[in-house]
Every structure is written in C-alpha cells, then in structure tokens.
Amino acid sequence: MNRTSSLLAAAVLGIGLTLTACGSNSTSQQAADGAGKVGVILPDTKSSVRWETKDRPALEEAFKAAGVDYTIQNAEGSADTMATIADGMIADGVTVLAIVNLDSDSGASIQEKAAAQGVKTIDYDRLTLGGSADVYVSFDNTKVGELQGQGLADCLGGRPANVVFLNGSPTDNNATLFSSGAHSVLDAIPSITNVGEQAVPDWDNDKAVTIFEQLYTAADGKVDGVYAANDGLAGSVISILEKNRRAGQVPVTGQDATVEGLQNILAGSQCMSVYKSATEEAGALAKVAIALAKGETPQTSATSRDDTGNRDVPSVLLTPVSITKDNVNVVFDDGGQSRDEVCTGQFAAMCSAAGV
Numbered sequence: 001m002n003r004t005s006s007l008l009a010a011a012v013l014g015i016g017l018t019l020t021a022c023g024s025n026s027t028s029q030q031a032a033d034g035a036g037k038v039g040v041i042l043p044d045t046k047s048s049v050r051w052e053t054k055d056r057p058a059l060e061e062a063f064k065a066a067g068v069d070y071t072i073q074n075a076e077g078s079a080d081t082m083a084t085i086a087d088g089m090i091a092d093g094v095t096v097l098a099i100v101n102l103d104s105d106s107g108a109s110i111q112e113k114a115a116a117q118g119v120k121t122i123d124y125d126r127l128t129l130g131g132s133a134d135v136y137v138s139f140d141n142t143k144v145g146e147l148q149g150q151g152l153a154d155c156l157g158g159r160p161a162n163v164v165f166l167n168g169s170p171t172d173n174n175a176t177l178f179s180s181g182a183h184s185v186l187d188a189i190p191s192i193t194n195v196g197e198q199a200v201p202d203w204d205n206d207k208a209v210t211i212f213e214q215l216y217t218a219a220d221g222k223v224d225g226v227y228a229a230n231d232g233l234a235g236s237v238i239s240i241l242e243k244n245r246r247a248g249q250v251p252v253t254g255q256d257a258t259v260e261g262l263q264n265i266l267a268g269s270q271c272m273s274v275y276k277s278a279t280e281e282a283g284a285l286a287k288v289a290i291a292l293a294k295g296e297t298p299q300t301s302a303t304s305r306d307d308t309g310n311r312d313v314p315s316v317l318l319t320p321v322s323i324t325k326d327n328v329n330v331v332f333d334d335g336g337q338s339r340d341e342v343c344t345g346q347f348a349a350m351c352s353a354a355g356v
C-alpha cells in the first residue's frame with residue numbers, strides 16, 4: 001500500500017470507528033470477550049426522566065466497563081417503534097436483547113421473535129407477563145410500594161386522613177406491584193380512608209393533572225394525603241394542590257428520586273420519594289447479559305411470578321431506599337443526583353437548611 005492509500009484507508013477506518021462509537025462500542029472488544037452484542041430498548045422519555053437521564057448513561061458505563069459491544073435505543077412510547085427497533089437489532093446481530101416493555105403483549109411478541117432467532121432476552125425493570133425473558137432484572141417492586149405506603153403513613157403522623165391513590169400505567173406490571181405494596185400498608189391503618197383511586201395511562205403526567213383534579217373535586221377537596229406512584233405524577237398532583245393553595249399541607253409520595261422530586265421534597269410539597277440506583281440496576285443487567293451471551297447461566301437471587309405465563313422467572317431484584325428530607329443526602333452521596341443540579345436558585349437555601 002502506498003502512503004496515500006494507507007492514509008485513505010486509515011481515514012475510512014477512522015470514520016467507521018467514529019460512526020460505530022455513536023450508538024455502540026467498537027466491535028473489536030466483542031471478539032476479545034466472546035460476549036456478543038447486547039441491545040437495550042428503553043420505553044420512552046416522558047413517563048419518567050430516569051430512562052434517558054439515568055438509565056442510559058449507567059448502561060453505557062456498565063457495558064463499557066465490561067468491554068461489551070452494545071446498542072441502546074428508545075421506543076419513544078410507541079410499541080410499534082419498539083417492535084421495529086427490536087427487528088433491527090436482531091437483524092444487526094445482537095445476541096442478547098433487553099427491553100423495558102410498554103405493555104406485556106407487545107413485549108411478549110418481541111421476545112418470542114427474538115427467541116425464534118436464538119437471541120436471549122431480558123426484562124429490564126418491568127416484567128413482561130406472558131413473555132419468555134430468560135431473566136428479569138429489577139428492584140423489589142412490591143417493596144417500593146410498601147415504602148411509599150409507609151412514607152405516606154409517616155408523613156400523616158397518625159391523624160385521620162382521606163387519601164387519593166394515583167397509580168401508574170395499567171399496562172405496567174410494576175404499577176400493579178407498587179399499588180398493592182402501598183395498599184398493604186395503608187389499608188391496614190384504620191384512620192386512613194380511600195376517597196378516590198385511578199390509574200394514569202402510560203404514566204402520562206398531563207393526563208395525571210386532569211385525573212387528579214377530577215378526583216380532588218369529587219372528594220370535595222377533602223384530601224389529606226396522596227399516593228402518587230412516581231415523582232412525575234407527584235409533580236402533577238402538586239400543581240393542582242398549588243392551584244388550591246394546599247401544597248405543602250397535603251403529603252404526596254413519589255418515586256425515582258428525580259431532580260424535580262428531590263426539589264419538591266426540599267420545598268416540603270412532596271413528602272418522600274424512592275431511590276433506585278440506576279448504576280446498580282444497569283450493572284446487574286450488564287452482568288446477566290454477559291453471562292447469557294457467553295452461554296452461561298446468569299446468577300439470580302429470586303424468582304418473579306408471572307401468572308399469565310404460569311411461570312416463575314429467574315430474577316435479580318435490588319433493594320429500593322425510601323427518601324425523605326431527613327436522608328436526602330443518601331441520593332447525593334451515592335451519586336444518584338448531583339447536589340449542584342438540585343440545589344440551584346431558590347433551592348440553594350433549602351439545601352443548606354436540610355444539611356445538604
């Protein structure tokens with residue numbers, strides 16, 4: 001090769017590497033590890049900020065650290081888009097496919113197709129009922145609900161209370177588990193009365209505003225506490241409480257320890273959130289994916305019941321942590337959020353007051 005053509009070859013290679021670097025790691029590492037290529041499909045950008053701001057970077061870090069070739073895409077709330085992305089990833093040669101399903105039926109058909117092509121599948125965060133995932137990686141979601149229920153009970157401090165329940169998407173098995181965990185705690189407290197309950201389709205924060213306002217009005221405004229399944233829904237609830245000059249007086253639960261959720265906790269308009277480390281969950285997924293890609297049996301520590309598919313799915317279930325104003329530093333110390341991002345503007349003084 002003369003100098004010009006070798007320079008040209010280097011340039012072409014360089015471009016190739018730059019392009020692959022956008023969506024995935026360089027394929028040379030694949031050969032080194034024999035770990036195949038892992039595809040991950042995230043659900044959307046709106047049901048929680050966690051997927052793009054926390055899960056994606058944590059997954060990238062975990063796969064890079066393990067030297068595994070990967071590609072991560074987002075279905076933007078469309079089950080059809082998720083199916084198309086899955087087809088593309090399978091055609092592209094992924095050996096392991098992890099999905100956060102948008103509903104169990106569409107998730108199950110993606111997994112069935114994948115399995116037919118010899119691709120191993122993982123349920124990431126949400127269990128696909130009637131699906132065929134080899135492994136489920138998530139948190140103990142019933143425990144998440146119990147923490148939310150206990151958090152609300154603690155914030156109410158034993159006083160008689162009318163509580164409204166704003167559940168997550170009816171198509172998300174997690175939402176069912178969160179709600180049943182919360183009910184197991186709150187229904188056992190005689191001084192608490194359920195005065196309204198509804199699920200929010202697709203965890204849609206805008207719909208949540210309308211739904212909560214209707215429940216609030218139907219209860220004649222006699223609402224003393226709100227179970228909101230995540231921080232986004234909590235934000236919707238707080239906007240209506242603000243409109244009615246009740247924000248800060250009515251404890252509201254949440255989940256995900258988002259920037260907004262933590263700021264609401266510091267401001268006193270939200271009583272608690274649940275921290276689920278993305279680093280831990282992504283790390284667990286990477287470990288399971290690598291084992292599956294190598295044809296090994298991944299280490300699991302539990303099983304999750306899928307009544308639709310009538311099977312117990314081998315699972316890794318991590319431990320969630322309840323967050324209130326008193327222990328908000330847990331999230332910062334663990335790197336779950338940065339103090340700089342939360343303690344801006346009007347929140348700086350609140351952070352100091354809370355010892356952040």
Ligand code: BGC
Nearest residue numbers: 047048126172174203230256
């Ligand atoms: C996740 C929550 C998230 C919600 C909305 C659930 O399946 O476990 O962390 O807030 O979906 O995206």
